[in-house]
Every structure is written in structure tokens, then in C-alpha cells.
Amino acid sequence: MKHILSVKQFEDISLLKRLFIAADKLQATPACKYPQTLSGRTIATIFYEPSTRTRLSFEAAVQNLGGHIISSENAGEFSSAAKGEILEDTTRAINAFADGIIIRHPEPGSAERAAAVSKIPIINAGDGAHEHPTQALLDIYSIYREKGSLNKLKVGLVGDLLYGRTVHSLIPLLALYKAKFYLISPKNLTLPKTITAELHKKGIHYHEMSSWNNALKEVDVLYMTRVQRERFKNVEDYMKVKDNFILTLKDVQTMKPKAIILHPLPRVNEIAQDVDNDPRARYFAQVRNGLFMRMALLQSLYAKL
Amino acid sequence: MKHILSVKQFEDISLLKRLFIAADKLQATPACKYPQTLSGRTIATIFYEPSTRTRLSFEAAVQNLGGHIISSENAGEFSSAAKGEILEDTTRAINAFADGIIIRHPEPGSAERAAAVSKIPIINAGDGAHEHPTQALLDIYSIYREKGSLNKLKVGLVGDLLYGRTVHSLIPLLALYKAKFYLISPKNLTLPKTITAELHKKGIHYHEMSSWNNALKEVDVLYMTRVQRERFKNVEDYMKVKDNFILTLKDVQTMKPKAIILHPLPRVNEIAQDVDNDPRARYFAQVRNGLFMRMALLQSLYAKL
Amino acid sequence: MKHILSVKQFEDISLLKRLFIAADKLQATPACKYPQTLSGRTIATIFYEPSTRTRLSFEAAVQNLGGHIISSENAGEFSSAAKGEILEDTTRAINAFADGIIIRHPEPGSAERAAAVSKIPIINAGDGAHEHPTQALLDIYSIYREKGSLNKLKVGLVGDLLYGRTVHSLIPLLALYKAKFYLISPKNLTLPKTITAELHKKGIHYHEMSSWNNALKEVDVLYMTRVQRERFKNVEDYMKVKDNFILTLKDVQTMKPKAIILHPLPRVNEIAQDVDNDPRARYFAQVRNGLFMRMALLQSLYAKL
Numbered sequence: 001m002k003h004i005l006s007v008k009q010f011e012d013i014s015l016l017k018r019l020f021i022a023a024d025k026l027q028a029t030p031a032c033k034y035p036q037t038l039s040g041r042t043i044a045t046i047f048y049e050p051s052t053r054t055r056l057s058f059e060a061a062v063q064n065l066g067g068h069i070i071s072s073e074n075a076g077e078f079s080s081a082a083k084g085e086i087l088e089d090t091t092r093a094i095n096a097f098a099d100g101i102i103i104r105h106p107e108p109g110s111a112e113r114a115a116a117v118s119k120i121p122i123i124n125a126g127d128g129a130h131e132h133p134t135q136a137l138l139d140i141y142s143i144y145r146e147k148g149s150l151n152k153l154k155v156g157l158v159g160d161l162l163y164g165r166t167v168h169s170l171i172p173l174l175a176l177y178k179a180k181f182y183l184i185s186p187k188n189l190t191l192p193k194t195i196t197a198e199l200h201k202k203g204i205h206y207h208e209m210s211s212w213n214n215a216l217k218e219v220d221v222l223y224m225t226r227v228q229r230e231r232f233k234n235v236e237d238y239m240k241v242k243d244n245f246i247l248t249l250k251d252v253q254t255m256k257p258k259a260i261i262l263h264p265l266p267r268v269n270e271i272a273q274d275v276d277n278d279p280r281a282r283y284f285a286q287v288r289n290g291l292f293m294r295m296a297l298l299q300s301l302y303a304k305l
Numbered sequence: 306m307k308h309i310l311s312v313k314q315f316e317d318i319s320l321l322k323r324l325f326i327a328a329d330k331l332q333a334t335p336a337c338k339y340p341q342t343l344s345g346r347t348i349a350t351i352f353y354e355p356s357t358r359t360r361l362s363f364e365a366a367v368q369n370l371g372g373h374i375i376s377s378e379n380a381g382e383f384s385s386a387a388k389g390e391i392l393e394d395t396t397r398a399i400n401a402f403a404d405g406i407i408i409r410h411p412e413p414g415s416a417e418r419a420a421a422v423s424k425i426p427i428i429n430a431g432d433g434a435h436e437h438p439t440q441a442l443l444d445i446y447s448i449y450r451e452k453g454s455l456n457k458l459k460v461g462l463v464g465d466l467l468y469g470r471t472v473h474s475l476i477p478l479l480a481l482y483k484a485k486f487y488l489i490s491p492k493n494l495t496l497p498k499t500i501t502a503e504l505h506k507k508g509i510h511y512h513e514m515s516s517w518n519n520a521l522k523e524v525d526v527l528y529m530t531r532v533q534r535e536r537f538k539n540v541e542d543y544m545k546v547k548d549n550f551i552l553t554l555k556d557v558q559t560m561k562p563k564a565i566i567l568h569p570l571p572r573v574n575e576i577a578q579d580v581d582n583d584p585r586a587r588y589f590a591q592v593r594n595g596l597f598m599r600m601a602l603l604q605s606l607y608a609k610l
Numbered sequence: 611m612k613h614i615l616s617v618k619q620f621e622d623i624s625l626l627k628r629l630f631i632a633a634d635k636l637q638a639t640p641a642c643k644y645p646q647t648l649s650g651r652t653i654a655t656i657f658y659e660p661s662t663r664t665r666l667s668f669e670a671a672v673q674n675l676g677g678h679i680i681s682s683e684n685a686g687e688f689s690s691a692a693k694g695e696i697l698e699d700t701t702r703a704i705n706a707f708a709d710g711i712i713i714r715h716p717e718p719g720s721a722e723r724a725a726a727v728s729k730i731p732i733i734n735a736g737d738g739a740h741e742h743p744t745q746a747l748l749d750i751y752s753i754y755r756e757k758g759s760l761n762k763l764k765v766g767l768v769g770d771l772l773y774g775r776t777v778h779s780l781i782p783l784l785a786l787y788k789a790k791f792y793l794i795s796p797k798n799l800t801l802p803k804t805i806t807a808e809l810h811k812k813g814i815h816y817h818e819m820s821s822w823n824n825a826l827k828e829v830d831v832l833y834m835t836r837v838q839r840e841r842f843k844n845v846e847d848y849m850k851v852k853d854n855f856i857l858t859l860k861d862v863q864t865m866k867p868k869a870i871i872l873h874p875l876p877r878v879n880e881i882a883q884d885v886d887n888d889p890r891a892r893y894f895a896q897v898r899n900g901l902f903m904r905m906a907l908l909q910s911l912y913a914k915l
Contacts, residue, residue: 039642040642044666053399057401057402060373068670068673069375073379074683083876083878084876085878089875090662092886093663093897094663094666096895096898097666097667097670097671098666098670265394266388266389273393284398285401288401290402291401336650337649358703366707368680378682378684570699571693571700593706596706596707
């Protein structure tokens with residue numbers, strides 16, 4: 001593996017297994033004993049869009065492994081891009097003094113364009129609505145770690161399934177393990193037909209539903225995302241459905257005791273705050289799992305797993 | 306001590322003494338011998354408001370002690386906060402990959418809100434007009450270090466005493482050592498009555514005055530702050546008093562030879578630049594003392610003093 | 611050498627030679643063996659203007675030599691400067707917690723003003739249209755390294771020679787080695803008379819020309835810069851000349867096989883992208899040479915060459 005650009009690179013059970021084991025091993029290692037895989041190496045985090053959580057998580061991961069960070073928090077405004085430089089030139093220039101680039105850019109395909117001219121690894125930390133592979137990997141790693149296994153899980157995916165990038169990336173990974181999907185969304189925000197067609201072809205079970213009433217008690221995993229008011233043509237349509245997609249403690253109490261609730265964060269109001277103390281709420285553990293998955297991915301690029 | 310949120314935590318002579326000794330010891334240590342208390346630890350500096358001096362001073366302190374820095378220079382604009390995430394969620398997320406958070410936020414009480422949900426230490430680097438405890442601690446450490454003792458000092462506090470956060474925090478600390486205060490301010494910017502009432506109750510002497518004419522030759526410490534024109538309803542009122550609060554070399558020459566002049570910085574024009582070369586001008590030494598006080602505070606959180 | 615402020619400090623063949631040797635030596639050293647000259651030292655990068663490439667290159671250089679970085683990506687907006695602090699005070703304050711300042715500031719002479727009050731080294735990373743000495747040094751080092759020698763080279767300088775800061779800095783350095791100059795620019799953007807007069811005085815050959823037709827096949831080095839449309843009073847004047855200053859692969863094929871093409875970057879469209887694969891295109895190697903020249907300069911400030 002030379003770059004991390006797309007979740008498609010990871011649709012491979014044995015590769016995922018190796019990553020999970022590496023992340024678990026790092027999670028069991030005291031900080032002072034982390035492998036110094038990136039010792040003497042410089043990693044650039046180039047963010048053309050704000051994403052503090054993702055950037056800081058990567059920067060912690062790099063430094064945990066002994067690497068140096070050089071960073072642009074707001075590359076769009078402060079970099080040569082503002083002077084009209086193309087991304088390929090920026091990439092070639094950073095190749096001259098860094099050993100890797102973690103890039104966030106609003107344009108779909110930007111990470112691939114960077115990788116096409118780069119001799120050092122490019123890690124896609126989100127290219128617009130296109131891909132955010134490390135998020136999908138930390139999501140599936142969180143399910144693996146929190147549930148103990150991935151086989152044949154019943155997974156409820158909730159919210160904006162039409163535009164939700166994280167959901168689109170997660171589904172093909174879970175499909176490898178024969179998940180059964182509950183696709184819970186407002187009618188105007190259902191999963192794109194291309195994705196359901198793919199599930200059908202693979203023989204994966206899925207139910208499309210506009211309310212979670214019949215799903216909550218069934219699922220092993222509830223993956224929440226936000227439904228944005230802006231996606232609706234009129235406010236009334238939004239008001240009619242919105243309560244179906246705000247998770248309260250009362251809802252959670254109908255779920256299996258061992259079910260888990262995940263969310264890519266940031267959350268606005270789609271999970272009530274008193275849910276946080278329920279043991280099924282694992283979205284902050286999910287962030288921590290992300291640190292170790294990112295460390296494992298860096299190891300996979302610069303050493304061996 | 307789990308967090309550093311308020312100067313009230315430090316109204317304790319024996320704790321202050323331990324911090325002063327620790328800071329003095331660090332100041333006498335060559336850089337290559339600093340204790341590596343934060344080795345293997347990641348500290349996040351999350352600044353929702355610009356404050357380069359405070360942020361960089363903390364980041365130098367953390368790295369001097371062997372820690373890694375992950376940083377957001379402009380978290381308000383670039384972070385998940387912009388997407389509507391509440392501070393508590395941001396804090397919980399950073400808990401997942403860092404060992405401490407140094408936070409600057411415009412809202413009073415924000416640092417306490419972060420601490421209420423945080424398992425890792427929160428350091429308040431300024432929460433609006435409310436508290437900036439490390440500034441107060443570096444101020445009193447500077448007086449201790451520059452004067453050799455804190456007992457019964459005559460301290461002139463100059464400028465905007467009504468809104469001046471640094472002054473409000475410094476007064477109760479100096480009161481522990483029976484300071485005598487000269488409270489020098491325009492009549493519309495006098496110290497809040499709640500603070501003078503507290504001094505009265507403790508039997509601490511203070512004089513309120515609208516000019517420093519009778520105070521300059523008396524004081525051991527002159528703590529300058531800025532009087533902002535915007536605080537006055539009309540320009541004439543400001544013009545009438547402003548020269549009372551701009552310190553010139555001529556003024557300084559009436560002070561005791563061993564007196565010291567401090568200022569929390571940035572200075573705009575309230576101290577004439579030719580004062581800088583007078584040995585009584587100690588406001589840049591004060592910044593350096595701040596580095597060592599911050600290192601001592603970090604040690605108090607992550608090790609023992 | 612205490613500070614790096616101006617290319618004039620480097621108009622000395624023996625000093626340049628020492629820097630080239632130091633940079634070459636670093637370039638031949640594996641990353642894990644870089645001298646840890648800055649170990650235990652903190653270097654501040656304070657950028658009042660965006661310049662991601664320059665800042666990140668310096669930050670990589672500092673960390674390669676074992677130093678810590680504290681950084682402000684957008685000091686103009688986020689620092690005390692926004693509150694009215696003068697640069698001298700900012701410099702004095704940073705002196706209190708850092709061991710060096712790398713500064714980019716829009717005002718000519720700003721780096722010298724900072725140096726005048728600084729006990730720690732100031733490195734000028736660009737002060738407006740005035741100086742950017744490390745760019746000139748990496749340019750001449752690139753010519754030295756790519757050509758093997760600097761003696762009596764034929765150097766074509768192309769583009770906006772009137773305002774082009776990099777060109778103005780490079781010419782006196784190359785003049786030390788008896789270069790012969792082809793000054794290729796639109797008629798309204800010729801090199802300032804003060805510089806040509808200086809060349810004349812030193813007995814250095816130069817040709818001013820408004821097209822490179824007769825120069826391309828002659829030069830050993832082609833140093834490209836951008837011609838900005840905004841420099842022309844009317845678009846027609848610009849349209850008439852612009853193709854003379856956009857380098858295509860066809861142009862490159864008329865050049866000597868061992869000639870090299872440099873550019874300070876960012877490039878917008880003044881070099882066609884298919885030129886990049888020609889072995890004469892050395893502008894990305896130039897960026898890499900910059901890393902090592904900056905490391906050599908830091909060594910010259912904090913150790914010996």
C-alpha cells in the first residue's frame with residue numbers, strides 16, 4: 001500500500017483483520033512504548049477545509065509514532081493555492097521536504113490527483129463529498145472492537161443516507177461480513193439506488209424504512225448521522241420527520257443491552273445528551289479507536305503490519 | 306490538582322511557595338536538562354480567540370517538558386464549533402487522543418464547562434472577561450522573583466480597574482501577603498465595590514486615586530494596564546485623564562530605585578518606549594517568568610512539585 | 611553571523627562555499643543522522659502573511675535539526691498585532707520563550723526592526739518587496755548543485771525584472787562568479803537602472819531583451835518568474851508580450867542539453883506542465899535544495915559550519 005485514498009482499497013477481510021490487530025495492539029501499548037515507526041520523518045497535514053478533530057487526531061497519531069508534524073490549518077486561504085498554484089504543484093513541492101501528506105480538500109478526487117504526482121504517501125482525510133477512508137476504517141474498527149466480531153451484525157444506519165459520505169463508505173465494508181442493514185431515513189434522503197443495487201447483487205439483506213420504530217430493538221449497531229433541515233424543500237416536511245431521527249434515552253432503552261450507538265461526530269442535536277451516559281453510547285470511544293486505527297494505517301504505510 | 310481553572314485554587318501561600326520554588330528551579334536549569342515530565346504525552350492548545358503570546362508560551366513550556374503539541378490557532382472558525390458542536394463534545398472528543406487541553410474561549414465559565422466533562426486536565430488560558438489564572442500566577446511570581454519577597458509590598462495598580470481581569474485576579478493573591486494597594490484609575494473605571502469590600506473585610510489597606518502623583522514615589526510595584534478610549538462616553542472625558550495613565554521616563558525617575566514596573570502586555574502606548582531601558586522596567590522579564598511558571602504548573606498537574 | 615536579514619550578508623564567496631558544502635553534506639546524510647544542532651531549542655515561525663511553502667520548509671528544517679517549533683500561521687490577524695502591539699514588543703516578548711524567530715512580514719525593513727531589539731537570531735523569511743534572503747541562497751545553491759560550478763555561467767532571468775524580489779537578490783550573488791546575464795522582460799518591466807548600473811560598474815556582461823528567442827540556446831540557467839497581467843496598463847500590451855514569457859516544451863527543446871530551468875514557485879502558467887518531465891526542469895529539486903540550505907543556515911547561526 002502506497003497511499004490511502006479510498007475505502008475501496010480496504011474491501012479485503014484479511015487486510016482489515018491485520019489493521020484491527022495492529023490497532024488493538026497499539027491500544028494495549030503504554031504511550032512510552034509506542035513503536036517509533038516515523039522517527040526522523042516529517043508528515044505534513046494540509047487542510048484546505050476546517051476539520052480540527054480529524055487533523056488533531058492524525059497529528060497525535062504521527063507524533064505518537066515519533067514523527068514530526070508540519071501543518072497548515074487553513075491551506076486554502078494561507079497557502080500558494082491562494083496565489084493560483086495547482087494542487088499538483090503544491091504536492092510536488094511538499095514532496096521536497098516531507099515524507100507524507102495528510103490532505104483534506106473540498107474537491108472530489110483531489111487526493112487522487114495529489115497521489116498521481118507524489119512519491120511520498122498521500123492520506124486522504126476527506127475530499128469533499130467523495131471519500132474519507134480513515135473515518136470508515138475507524139467506524140468499522142469501532143464496531144469490531146466494541147462488539148467483538150463483525151459477522152452477520154444487524155446494523156441500523158440512520159439519517160441522511162443520500163448524501164452521507166461516511167455511510168456510503170461503511171456499507172461495502174460491513175457487507176464483507178454479511179451484515180443485515182436497516183436503512184432508516186426520511187423519504188427524500190434514502191440511500192442512492194446504485195448502493196442498494198450493489199447490496200442486492202451481493203445478496204445482502206436490507207430494509208429501507210422511514211422510522212426506526214421496528215428496528216431499534218433489533219439492531220446490534222445503531223450508526224447515527226445528522227439530518228440537515230437544509231435538505232428539505234419546505235420546513236413542514238422537515239418538522240414532520242425530524243423527531244424520527246433524534247435519539248432520546250427513552251429510545252435507547254428499547255435497544256438490546258449489548259447494542260452500541262456510533263456517530264461520526266460532530267453531533268448537533270440528533271442524540272440527546274443524556275444518552276451519553278448509557279453504556280451503549282460508544283461515539284466517544286469511537287474517536288479514541290480512530291487514533292489507534294490512524295496509527296495502524298501509518299504503520300502500514302511506513303513499516304509492516 | 307486536576308485542572309487549572311481559577312486563580313481561587315491558588316489562594317494558598319504554601320501552594321504558591323511550592324510553585325515559585327519549582328519555577329525558580331526550572332529557571333536555573335539548562336534547557337537540555339529540563340525534566341521530561343510530559344514525555345510521550347500530547348497536549349492540545351485549543352484557542353477560540355487569538356492570543357499568540359499565551360499560546361506560544363504554553364507550547365514552548367509543553368515542549369520543554371518533552372510533550373507533543375497539537376494545536377488549533379483559530380478553533381472558533383476552523384473547528385467543529387463552526388458546525389454547531391458544543392464545547393462539551395469537543396472536549397470529550399479531544400479526551401480521546403490527548404492528555405491535556407489548554408483552552409482559550411470567549412465565554413466566561415467555558416473552561417469549567419470543559420473540565421466538568423473531562424478526564425484529562427483542562428488549563429484555562431482565558432475565558433472571556435472571567436479568569437486567566439496563569440497570567441495572575443506569572444504576575445505574582447514575577448513580583449516574588451524580582452523583589453525577592455512578597456510581604457507587605459506597596460503595589461500600585463494602574464488603569465482600567467473596573468474591567469481589568471488581570472488586576473482582579475492579582476489582588477486576592479497579593480492580599481495573602483498583606484500588600485498595601487494604590488488603586489489608580491479614572492473615576493469611571495474604579496475597582497468593583499465587591500473587591501474593595503473584600504479587601505476591607507480582610508483588613509487590607511488600599512487607597513483609591515485618580516492620579517498617581519502621590520503614589521509613584523511610594524510603590525514597590527507598579528502594575529500598569531491599558532485605559533481604553535472606548536470606555537469613555539465622550540472623548541473630552543478621556544482627554545482630560547489620559548496623561549495620568551501614560552507612564553513616561555520622567556515619571557519613572559520619581560520612583561524608588563528598586564521599584565519594578567510590570568504590564569500584562571500587549572502594551573499599546575501606556576508605557577513610553579524609552580522606559581524599556583530603565584532597570585525598573587520588568588515587563589519583558591515578566592513574560593519569561595511566565596514560561597517557567599507555566600512549566601511549573603504543568604509539572605504540578607502531571608508530576609509532583 | 612547573528613541574524614539572517616539580507617542577501618548582502620552573503621556576498622562573500624568563501625561564506626557561500628561553506629554554506630554549499632554544509633548543505634551538500636546534509637543532503638548526503640540519512641535523516642536519522644542529521645546533527646541535532648537545535649536540540650532543546652525552540653524556534654518560532656511568525657508569519658504575518660501566508661506563505662505555506664516557506665514556513666513548512668523552515669519548520670521541517672528546524673525539526674530535522676532537533677528543534678521545537680512554535681508557530682503562528684496568520685500572525686497578522688491572530689496575534690497581539692491585531693490589538694495594536696508594535697513588532698518590536700512582539701519580538702521582545704518572543705525572546706522570552708524562544709531561541710530564534712523566523713519572520714515573514716509585509717513591511718520592508720520589518721526583519722531589521724525585529725533584529726534591532728532581539729537577543730535571539732532573527733531570520734527574514736520575506737519582508738514585503740524588500741528581501742527574502744533564504745530564497746536567493748537556495749536559488750544560488752541550486753545552480754551550484756545542479757550545474758556543479760558557478761563560474762562564468764550564462765544566466766537568463768525571465769519575467770517581471772522590475773518588481774521581482776528574487777531576481778534582485780540573485781543577481782549580486784551570481785555577479786560574484788562573473789555570470790553573464792540575459793535580462794528577458796517586457797519593456798515596462800525591465801531591471802531597475804540601479805542594478806544594471808551596479809553590474810556595469812563591476813564589469814559584468816548583461817543583455818536586456820524583450821524576447822528570449824536569441825537567448826534560449828545560449829543559457830546555462832533559465833530562471834523563470836511570473837509576469838502578472840496587473841502590471842500592464844492595458845490588456846492589449848499584455849496580450850502582445852505574454853507568449854514570450856510562457857515556457858513550452860518546444861522552447862525547452864531549443865535549450866542546451868545540460869541547461870537547467872529554475873522558478874521560485876508558485877508557478878501559475880508561465881511554465882507549461884509538460885516541461886516538468888524534461889530533465890532540464892529543476893524547480894522541484896530547487897525546493898528540496900531549499901530545505902538543506904535552510905538547515906545549513908540554521909547550523910551557521912547555532913553552531914559552526
